[in-house]
Amino acid sequence: MARNADETRRKLVAAARQYFAEHGYERTTVRAIAAEAGVNPALINRYFGGKEQLFAESVSIDLGFPDLSDVPRDRLGETLVRFFFARWEGNAEDDLLRVLIRTAATNAEAAERIRTVLAEQVVGLVTQLGAPGDARHRAALVASQMLGLAYTRYVLGLTDADLSRETAVAAIGATLQRYLLGELT
Amino acid sequence: MARNADETRRKLVAAARQYFAEHGYERTTVRAIAAEAGVNPALINRYFGGKEQLFAESVSIDLGFPDLSDVPRDRLGETLVRFFFARWEGNAEDDLLRVLIRTAATNAEAAERIRTVLAEQVVGLVTQLGAPGDARHRAALVASQMLGLAYTRYVLGLTDADLSRETAVAAIGATLQRYLLGELT
DNA sequence: GTCTCATGTAAACACGTGTTGACTTCGCTG
DNA sequence: CAGCGAAGTCAACACGTGTTTACATGAGAC
Structure with missing residues (x-):
């Protein structure tokens, strides 16, 4: 057994993200996380203080919006949808956004x-x-559409058969474009 | 103690809907449901077979779309948003849609x-x-927007301050209109 | 009124959970 | 190499969960 506290912490956080993302907070057990990390469950309490703190520390989030300054203003919506698809499907199973969407429910x-x-x-x-x-209104509209897309895809499990990527980019891109810059009346 | 099996079942289902809607499946306990119903926890097993079956029986759902045949085709989106607002905010705390959205997460x-x-x-x-x-594509788009609205409002808890009712009806109504009947390219 | 059986009660069970504390073992420092 | 502190292990604890079982009791039939 290689003894390295930092490495152990890292492994635990990685395993925690994966399990929290897949099953939400309540249904993931510290024993499962520890097993996935190949580590003793007691170490979660040693290093993080408990399940709650491990969750808090594992799930920090930064949307990391790309630089949109050189994107034509009339293609912001489309760019944003493409960005989210790329982000969500970049890392396979441990995406923090998914953890939050799933976990926030309860x-x-x-x-x-x-x-x-x-x-x-x-x-x-x-x-x-x-x-x-009102910028808040526009932001809430954008959020409602993007979280809805995330929810249907990654919580409900709708696939490309239900909504193809190209259709989503085009249709939802146009929606976001309007929410961001268009007339709302 | 009034002894009436049907009444007891009814009380249990009502309490179950409330708790499942508020806390999701995992975080609601049969003891809490029974207490809310003013009933012995063991009766859940007697009448329903267990927590899982009580959940299944409590959460049946019918969107109950209104008759849209006499609505002008160019106002279908707006009508739909208004319908959902009315439906969601009609019954205060026991809406089945909320149960499902919350619970489906895990x-x-x-x-x-x-x-x-x-x-x-x-x-x-x-x-x-x-x-x-493709009707499925259009349906998935509608679902993504409406579930997103429900999620931001009833799971995240965004309020009218974040997105006023009128703005939502207008902006999201226009979106649904396009998803239902408009050009998707 | 009495008998009977569905209805309701109480306690315990079996299990999984997060957490803790005493112990062991490794890795580094002198 | 010896000692010491950090890192890891192990077993148990305390608690809450869904569920079951044996028992009490009320309501309706005759």
Whole structure:
């Protein structure tokens, strides 16, 4: 057994993300996480203080919006949808967004996290674009469409057969375009 | 103690819907349901066979789309959004849709239920409207937007301050209109 | 009124959970 | 190489869960 505290912590966080993403907070057990990490369950308490803290530490999130300054303003919506598809399907199973969407359904802290992300990052993006009207409203609209797409795809499990990638990019891109910059009346 | 099996079953189902809607499947306990119903926990097993079956029996769902035949075709989207707002905010706390959205996050059976509802009722509606292209795609788009709205409102807890009712009706109504009947390219 | 059986009660069971504390073992420092 | 502290192990604990079982009791039939 190689003894290295940092490595062990890293392995635990990785395993935690995977399990939390797949099963949500309640249904994942510390024993399963520890097993996946190849580590003793007691070490979760030693290093993180408990399941709750491991969750908090594992699920930090940054949407990491790309630089949109050189994107034509009339293609922002499409770009955003493509960006999210790429992000979601880049890392296979441990995406933090998925953890939160799944977990927020029954965990108040996770829901609060998402709200914070929306308030800080999405509202920020919208404000930066300088569209007329209430930036919060526009941000909430964008969130409702994007979280809905994420929910149907990654929680319900709808596939390309139900909604092909190209159709989604085109149709939802147009929607986001309007939510970001268009007329809302 | 009034002894009436049917009444007891009814009380249990009502309490179950409330708790499942509020906390999801995993976090609600049969003891809590029984307490809310003012009934002995053992009766859940006597009458339903267990927690799983009580859940299944409590959460049956029918979207109950209104008759849309006399709605002008260019106002279908708006009508649909208004319908959903009315439906969601009609019954205060025991809405079955909320149960499912929350629970599907970690419960495979609930996710399957929603998929069935979409496949049968939403695809049915779209087909009936006779729009060009793949009805499944259009239905999935509608679902992504409506479930996203439900998720941000009733799971994340965004309020009218984040997205006013009128803005939602107008903006999302226009989106649904396009998803139902418009050009998707 | 009494008998009977569905209805309701109470306690315990079996199990899985997160967590803890005492112990062992490795790796480094002198 | 010896000693010591950090890293890891093991077993048990305390608790909450869904469920079952044996028992009490009320309501309706005759």
